Amino acid sequence: MFSSRLSRAQTLHARTYATASSRPPLSGLNALARPKAEQLSRDWKGTSATGENTKNFIGGEFVESKTAEWIDVVDPSTQTLLTRVPETTSAEFEQAADAASEAFKSWSKTSVLTRQRFALELQRLIRENADALATSIVLEQGKTVPDAHGDILRGLQVVEHAASAPSLLLGEKIEVSKDMDTEVRKLPLGVVSAIAPFNFPAMIPLWSIPMATVTGNTVILKPSERDPGAAMMIAELCQRAGLPPGVVNVVHGTVPTVNAICDHPAIRAISFVGGDRAGRHIYERGTKHGKRVQSNMGAKNHGILMPDANKNLALNSIVGAAFGAAGQRCMALSVAILVGDAQAWLPDLIKLASQLTVGGGFEKDTDLGPVISPAAKRRILGLIDSVEEEGGKIHLDGRHVKVQGYEHGNFIGPTIVESGTHMRSYQEEIFGPVLVVLRAETLDEGIQIINSNKYGNGTAIFTQSGATARKFEQDVNVGQIGINVPIPVPLPMFSWSGNKASALGDLGFYGKSAFEFYTLKKTTTSLWKAEDALTSKASVNMPTQR
Ligand code: NAD
Numbered sequence: 104m105f106s107s108r109l110s111r112a113q114t115l116h117a118r119t120y121a122t123a124s125s126r127p128p129l130s131g132l133n134a135l136a137r138p139k140a141e142q143l144s145r146d147w148k149g150t151s152a153t154g155e156n157t158k159n160f161i162g163g164e165f166v167e168s169k170t171a172e173w174i175d176v177v178d179p180s181t182q183t184l185l186t187r188v189p190e191t192t193s194a195e196f197e198q199a200a201d202a203a204s205e206a207f208k209s210w211s212k213t214s215v216l217t218r219q220r221f222a223l224e225l226q227r228l229i230r231e232n233a234d235a236l237a238t239s240i241v242l243e244q245g246k247t248v249p250d251a252h253g254d255i256l257r258g259l260q261v262v263e264h265a266a267s268a269p270s271l272l273l274g275e276k277i278e279v280s281k282d283m284d285t286e287v288r289k290l291p292l293g294v295v296s297a298i299a300p301f302n303f304p305a306m307i308p309l310w311s312i313p314m315a316t317v318t319g320n321t322v323i324l325k326p327s328e329r330d331p332g333a334a335m336m337i338a339e340l341c342q343r344a345g346l347p348p349g350v351v352n353v354v355h356g357t358v359p360t361v362n363a364i365c366d367h368p369a370i371r372a373i374s375f376v377g378g379d380r381a382g383r384h385i386y387e388r389g390t391k392h393g394k395r396v397q398s399n400m401g402a403k404n405h406g407i408l409m410p411d412a413n414k415n416l417a418l419n420s421i422v423g424a425a426f427g428a429a430g431q432r433c434m435a436l437s438v439a440i441l442v443g444d445a446q447a448w449l450p451d452l453i454k455l456a457s458q459l460t461v462g463g464g465f466e467k468d469t470d471l472g473p474v475i476s477p478a479a480k481r482r483i484l485g486l487i488d489s490v491e492e493e494g495g496k497i498h499l500d501g502r503h504v505k506v507q508g509y510e511h512g513n514f515i516g517p518t519i520v521e522s523g524t525h526m527r528s529y530q531e532e533i534f535g536p537v538l539v540v541l542r543a544e545t546l547d548e549g550i551q552i553i554n555s556n557k558y559g560n561g562t563a564i565f566t567q568s569g570a571t572a573r574k575f576e577q578d579v580n581v582g583q584i585g586i587n588v589p590i591p592v593p594l595p596m597f598s599w600s601g602n603k604a605s606a607l608g609d610l611g612f613y614g615k616s617a618f619e620f621y622t623l624k625k626t627t628t629s630l631w632k633a634e635d636a637l638t639s640k641a642s643v644n645m646p647t648q649r
Contacts, residue, residue, distance in 0.1 A: 131181065131183050132178065132181060132183050132242075133181070133463070133508060135463070135465045135466070136178070136181075136241075136242065136463070136465055139152075139238045139242070139465070140152035140153055140185070140238075140242055141153055142235075142238075143235060143238055143239055143242070143332070146235065147235070147335065147336055147339060148165045148335075148339055149165040149335035149336070149338060149339060149353070150186065150239065150331065150332040150335040150336060151185065151186040152185045152186065152238075152239070152242050152243075152332065153185070154184060154185070154186065155186060156168070156173070156186060156187050156188075156189065157176070157186045157187065157188045157189070157331050157332070157335060157355060158335070159189065159191060159195060159199070159352075159353060159354050159355060160335065160338040160339075160351070160352055160353040161195065161198050161199045161202050161349075161352050161353075161354070162198065162199075162201075162202035162205075162206075162348050162349045162352070163202075163342060163347070163348025163349060164348070165335075165339075166195075168189030168190075168191060168192065168195055168355075169192060169194075169195070170189040170190050170191065170192050170195075172189070172190035173187040173188065173189055173190070174187060174188050174189075174190065174328045174355075174356075174357065175187055176188060176243055176328070176329060176330065176331065176332075177476075178242055178243065178245070179244070179245040179472070179473040179474065179475050179476060179512060179513045180245050180462075180463045180464065180472060180473045180506075180509050180512040180513075180514075181463075181509060181511055181512060182477075182511045182512070185242055185243060185332075186331075186332070188328050188331050188355040188356070189355050189356065190355070190356040190357060190359060190360065191354040191355055191356045191360050191363075193363065195354065196354055196360065196363045196367070199323050199352040199354050200294065200323065200367050200369045200370070202348065202349035202352055203294040203321040203322065203323055203349055203350075203352055203369070204293075204294055204321075204369045205349055206321045206347060206348065206349030206350045207291070207293055207294060207320070207321045209347065210316070210319060210320075210321055210347060210349075210350050211290075211291045211293075211319040211320070211321075213319070215268055215269050215272060215317075215319075216269065218268060218316065218317045218318075218319065219266055219268050219269055219317065220345075221316065221317070221341075221344055221345060221346055222262055222263075222265040222266040222268070222313050222316075222317050223266050224344040224345060225262050225313065225340060225341060225344040226259060226262045226263050226266065227344075228340040228343055228344055229255065229258075229259050229262060229309075229337070229340060230259065232336065232340060233252060233255050233256075233259075235336065236251075236255050236305055236333050236336055236337075237251035237252050237254075237255060238251075239304070239330075239332035239333050239336060240254055240255075240304050240305060240330070240332075240333050241464035241465055241472075242332070242464075243304065243329070243330035243331075243332050243333075244301060244302070244304055244329075244330045244464075244475065245429070245464050245472040245473040245474070245475065245512075245513075246428050246429070246431075246464055246472050247464045247469050247470070247471070247472055248464060248465060250427065250428055250464075251305075251464070254303050254304065254305050254306045254333075255305045255306070255333075257303075257306045257309075257592070258303075258305045258306040258307075258308070258309025258310065259309065260594060260595050261309050261310055261313055261314065261595045261613045262309060262313045263595070264313075264595035264596060264613065264614070265313035265314055265316075265317040266317075268317040268318065268618075271615065271618050272289050272318065272618060272622070274286060274287045274288045274289055275287040279628070282630055282631055282632050282633055283628065283629065283630045284628070284629055285626055285627070285628045286626065286627050286628075286629075287624055287625070287626050288624070288625050288626075288627070289318070289618065289619075289622035289623070289624060290319070290622060290623050290624075290625055291318050291319030291320045291621070291622060291623070292320055292371040292372055292395070292621060292622065292623050293320065293321075293369065293370075293371040294320070294321050294322070294323065294369045294370050294371060295311075295315050295320045295321070295322055295323075295370065295371055295372040295373070295374070295621060296322065296323045296324070296325070296364045296370050296372070296373045296374070297310075297311035297312070297315070297322065297323075297324045297325070297373070297374045297375075298325045298361055298364065298373065298374070298375045298376070298377065298381075298385065299324070299325065299326045299327050299334065299376060299377070300327055300376050300377035300378070301327035301329040301330050301431075301475050302428070302431045302432060302433070302475075302534075303376075303432075304326065304327065304330040304331075304332065304333035304334065305333040305334075305337065307376045308324055308326060308333070308334045308337055309337065310374070310376070310599075310612045310613050311324070311374045311612075312324065312337065312341065312351055314613055314617035314618070314620075314621055315374075315621050316341075316346065316350055316351065318617075318618060318621040318622050320371075320372075320621055321349060321350045321351070321352075322350065322351045322352065323352045323353075323354060323364065323370065324338075324351065324352070324353045324354075325353070325354055325355065325356065325360055325361065325364060326353065326355065327377075328355060328356065328357055329475055329476070330475075331353075331355055334353055335353060338351055338353045361381070361385060362388065364385075364389075365385055365388035365389045365392060365394070366388070366392055368392070370394060371394060371395065372394055372395040372396070372397075372620065372621065373385060373389045373394055373395075373396045373397075374397050374612065374620070375396065375397070375398045375399065376398075376399045376433075376612075377399075377400065378400060378401055378532075379400045379401045379532075379604065382398040382399070382400035382401075382607065383398070383400070383607070385398060386398040386607040386608065395608075395610075395620065396607070396608050397606075397607075397608035397610055397611070397612065397620060398606065398607040398608055399433070399599065399601060399605065399606055399612060400604065400605055400606065400607070401433070401532040401534075401558060401560075401604070401605060402433045402434065402435075402437075402532060402558045402560035402561065402601070402605050403437055403438060403529075403532055403556055403557075403558045403560075404434060404435060404436050404437055404438065404558075404560055404561040404562055404563075404581075405436070405438040405439075405440055405549075405552065405553045405556070405562050405563075406420075406421050406424070406436040406438070406439050406440070406562070406563045406564070406565065406589060407440045407442060407543075407546070407549045407550075407553075407562075407563070407564040407565065407566075407575065408421070408439060408440065408441050408442060408445040408448065408565050409442050409443075409445060409546065409564065409565060409566040409567075409568070409571055410442060410443045410444035410445045411566055411567045411568055411571070412445065412565035412566050412567060412587075413565070413567060413587070414448060414451075416565065416587065417448075417565035417587075418448060418451055418452050418455055419455065420436075420563075420565065420587075420588075420589035421436055421439050421452065421538070421565075421589060422452065422455045422456050422459070422517075423589065424436035424563075424589035424590050425437060425439070425456070425517075425536070425537075425538040426456060426459055426470065426471050426517045426536045426538070427470075427471065428471070428472075429471045429472055429473065429474050429515070429535060429536045430471075430474075430533065430534060430535045430536040430537060431474060431475065431534055431535065432590070433560055433601075433605075434560060434561045434583070434590045434591075434592055435534075435590075436538075436561075436563060436589055436590070437532075437533060437537070437538060437539060438529065438538070438539045438540075438541060439452070439538055439539070439540050439541070440540075440541045440542070440543050440549040440552060440553075441540060441541070441542050441543070442543050442544070442545065442546060442548075442549050443543075443544060443545070446542050449498070449540065452519065452538075452540075453498050453499050453519055456499055456517040456519055456538070457499055457517065459471060459516075459517050461501075461504050461506055461514050461515075461516050461517075462506055462509065462514075463506070463508070463509050463512070471517070471536055472514075473509075473512040473513040473514045473515075474513045474514075474515060474534075474535050474536075475513065476513060477513055479513065479534070479535065480513040480514075480515060480535075483515055483533055483534070483535035483537065484502055484515070486527060486528050486531060486533050486535075486537065487500075487501075487502055487518055487520065487528070487537060489526065489527045489528055490520040490521075490522055490526065490528045493522070493523075493526045493527065493528075494523070494526075495520055495521055495522040495523065495526055495528065496520065496521045497518070497519075497520050498519040498520065498521060498540070499516075499517060499518055499519040500516075500518060501515045501516025501517050501518040501536060501537075502515065502516075502518070503516075504516035515535055515536055515537075516536065517536050517538075518535075518536060518537045518538070519537075519538045519540060520537060520538070520539055520540065521539075521540045521541075521542075522539050522540075522541070524541065524552060524555070529541070532558070546571060546574065546575065550575065550578050550579050553579055553580075553581060554578075554579065554580045556603075557603060557604040558603055558604050558605045559580060559581045559582050559601060559602035559603030559604065559605050559606075560581070560582065560583065560601035560602075560605035560606075561581065561582070561583040561584075561585065561590065561591055561592070561601065562579055562581040562583070562584055562585070563584070563585035563586070563587075563588060563589050563590075563591060564584075564585070564586055564587075565587055566586075566587070572586045572587075580602075580603070581602065581603070582600040582601045582602035582603075582605070582606070583599075583600055583601060593614070595613045595614050596614060596615075597614045597615075598610075598611035598612060598613055598614030598615060598616035598617065599611040599612040599613065599614070599616075
């Protein structure tokens with residue numbers, strides 16, 4: 104095992120999702136990954152890739168938890184133990200809530216320009232430290248280095264957008280009658296919380312931290328217990344960017360910590376991103392306690408291939424969007440509907456997918472890395488098995504892929520299956536490198552399939568016809584639509600708009616919606632009669648509004 108420096112007592116108390124007995128034997132980081140892991144552990148206060156515990160970040164301090172329950176964080180391409188995260192104790196959670204409540208008193212009163220400057224400085228620091236953040240993501244999550252940079256960049260764009268707060272927070276005012284004004288102001292809510300999934304360790308924390316803080320709120324973030332490193336580094340960058348203690352806090356854990364967030368009276372809003380089960384639970388429990396909750400959940404995203412499409416663009420787009428990040432994206436195109444003559448393109452689709460390279464995330468040629476855990480791999484393999492059990496066909500079988508030098512990794516090769524819409528492989532979110540192919544005779548039939556699916560995160564059509572694209576856009580009932588664009592995630596000047604079973608809550612993440620989500624509106628109506636004015640001495644100084 105690679106230099107785990109945990110004490111025996113800590114090891115005895117360690118609790119894992121994938122327990123030691125259910126994991127393949129520990130191997131160790133190779134010469135490519137090891138120096139990067141050592142550097143990371145040396146440079147950052149809250150995280151480790153060499154076996155030390157991950158800290159909580161409370162009131163501006165990186166603190167070691169006193170918990171007896173620890174969760175292993177393991178490199179998915181080798182099963183090497185990188186660090187452990189605590190199941191935060193109730194007392195520690197109270198400290199985080201107190202720190203955030205205390206910090207709110209002054210942070211909510213800072214000028215919007217101070218908060219804007221924080222966003223500007225944070226974006227500079229994230230750019231400067233992008234390589235280190237990417238290293239943490241590759242080690243803990245398994246994605247490739249370029250894909251890890253994409254994860255960071257999509258979060259960074261939200262930080263950049265947050266810097267527009269002074270104009271986006273402008274309120275409304277009108278003189279409703281002579282000398283009487285009504286004014287609407289957008290004020291911070293208080294302490295807010297964010298609960299993140301494993302698949303975007305940097306992007307999802309950055310959907311909430313900049314938007315929540317720039318609007319004057321304070322934050323308690325709970326990252327995924329599987330890959331907390333990037334969130335800890337972002338917390339440290341927030342501190343370096345001058346954020347006062349307690350404005351951003353990070354606590355770790357699983358269901359008990361999530362429930363503490365849902366129940367705590369000081370927390371006014373929760374942003375959740377993750378799977379259906381947790382998302383529905385958090386929405387119900389949080390709203391029951393009077394909190395504003397936004398919940399982004401699972402997906403099954405369909406791409407329609409029309410026979411008039413640019414074949415090369417369409418097939419490459421589908422392969423990239425189905426298998427990139429080993430299919431572990433909520434906007435992955437996991438279903439391809441081949442319409443009419445486009446059905447003849449299936450052999451070319453299979454050939455393209457079969458040319459992708461599976462490997463460790465630091466290896467130069469790797470197109471897709473491992474899935475997050477042995478349990479995830481078992482679940483995905485079970486879903487592939489079910490295709491033949493239910494009468495479908497496996498066209499490209501990645502179940503037995505072997506990756507030299509990474510024999511213990513959770514790898515699955517690109518897999519293409521043909522299913523019916525009643526089959527498990529179509530009905531369930533697979534969240535792995537598996538593309539389900541369906542056939543349709545007409546565009547209407549394709550749209551009918553998509554509209555009958557319970558999810559509504561994203562969809563795409565590949566066609567050269569504007570009229571066909573227009574009809575698709577109008578008739579399909581999915582929230583994010585791509586026309587010759589495989590992953591139509593809106594940039595942060597817009598907001599996330601997944602719908603149906605993919606989202607709960609009315610206000611989307613980031614963009615204009617976030618300014619609504621993180622603020623409370625107050626209207627004031629005032630009457631100041633001009634004829635009552637007293638003459639007073641004028642100030643000759645330049646007003647600065649500070
Ligand atoms: P997950 O639901 O297992 O975990 C997400 C968070 O919820 C974690 O912080 C975890 O600790 C917590 N959690 C897990 N189970 C819980 C429970 N029973 N009760 C309370 N809290 C619980 O999700 P994941 O596996 O980390 O992420 C993958 C899922 O996230 C996929 O379904 C994917 O589609 C979804 N996702 C959606 C979006 C989107 O914007 N729609 C974006 C990214 C990921």
